[in-house]
Amino acid sequence: MEVIIYPDKEQAAAAAADYVAGQVKRNPYIVLGLATGETPLGLYKNLIEKNRKGEISFAKASSFNLDEYCGISADNENSYAYYMRKNFFEHIDIKLENTHIPDGSSENPIIACEQYERAIKGAGGVELQILGIGADGHIGFNEPTSSLSSRTRMKTLTEKTIGDNARFFGGDASAVPWHVLTMGIGTIMESEKIVMLAFGESKADAVAGMIEGPITAMLPASVLQTHQTVKVFLDEAAASKLKLAGYYKWVLSRKPIAEW
Ligand code: GLP
Numbered sequence: 001m002e003v004i005i006y007p008d009k010e011q012a013a014a015a016a017a018d019y020v021a022g023q024v025k026r027n028p029y030i031v032l033g034l035a036t037g038e039t040p041l042g043l044y045k046n047l048i049e050k051n052r053k054g055e056i057s058f059a060k061a062s063s064f065n066l067d068e069y070c071g072i073s074a075d076n077e078n079s080y081a082y083y084m085r086k087n088f089f090e091h092i093d094i095k096l097e098n099t100h101i102p103d104g105s106s107e108n109p110i111i112a113c114e115q116y117e118r119a120i121k122g123a124g125g126v127e128l129q130i131l132g133i134g135a136d137g138h139i140g141f142n143e144p145t146s147s148l149s150s151r152t153r154m155k156t157l158t159e160k161t162i163g164d165n166a167r168f169f170g171g172d173a174s175a176v177p178w179h180v181l182t183m184g185i186g187t188i189m190e191s192e193k194i195v196m197l198a199f200g201e202s203k204a205d206a207v208a209g210m211i212e213g214p215i216t217a218m219l220p221a222s223v224l225q226t227h228q229t230v231k232v233f234l235d236e237a238a239a240s241k242l243k244l245a246g247y248y249k250w251v252l253s254r255k256p257i258a259e260w
Pocket of ligand 1: 035036037038039040067131132133134135140141161165
């Protein structure tokens, strides 16, 4: 894991966007794995700006989102489909038909999940996966004790995640669906490269566990320690519980090859 710590989330998001933009330039046909939540908003804003200026194009790219709530339609403003359109897709030149989000309103979620896995494989697999992390260490919606080899499937959210995500539902936890469709941890681990973003004090414990703790299904993100190429972009608050923060900064300041 490459741990990259910036003083604030704005600088971290800008650096992550430079890295992602470099990957898009290198392969205009890139298959992106995309995340939702508050954390990637700054990254998306920066990428939108680069697209607007003509620095990068998503015209040939395609995307697969990590997860979606069950039982709410793509037009519902709390759906991740809606989030992606409003916060990213409507502002860039990606073709909507090349974007994919698990079908949370499918009448047959088992088949929908199988089809999602096939679609990812059919596209040649995800080249660059963007991830955030839940305060309990979840990635996608893979809650603690999810199989580290799991595939896209339906999951039941923990009360903690329902409480955390209530802020997107006007603070009303009873409005947050209990069930979701999510790429599995095995699915996520097959992506070639991963960019993980985490900002704020509330993520500090999960981040410390992910980077410096034991690999355990109790903290799903810790499995990223076994992935070949993960870049973790943090602000100081999210990095505040890392024992080796000084070392990561030392390495970054002596980076032999500039990637962004
Ligand atoms: C949700 C999403 C995750 C996201 C996490 C953190 O549970 N399914 O993909 O990483 O929340 O969200 P936030 O960035 O809003 O803290």
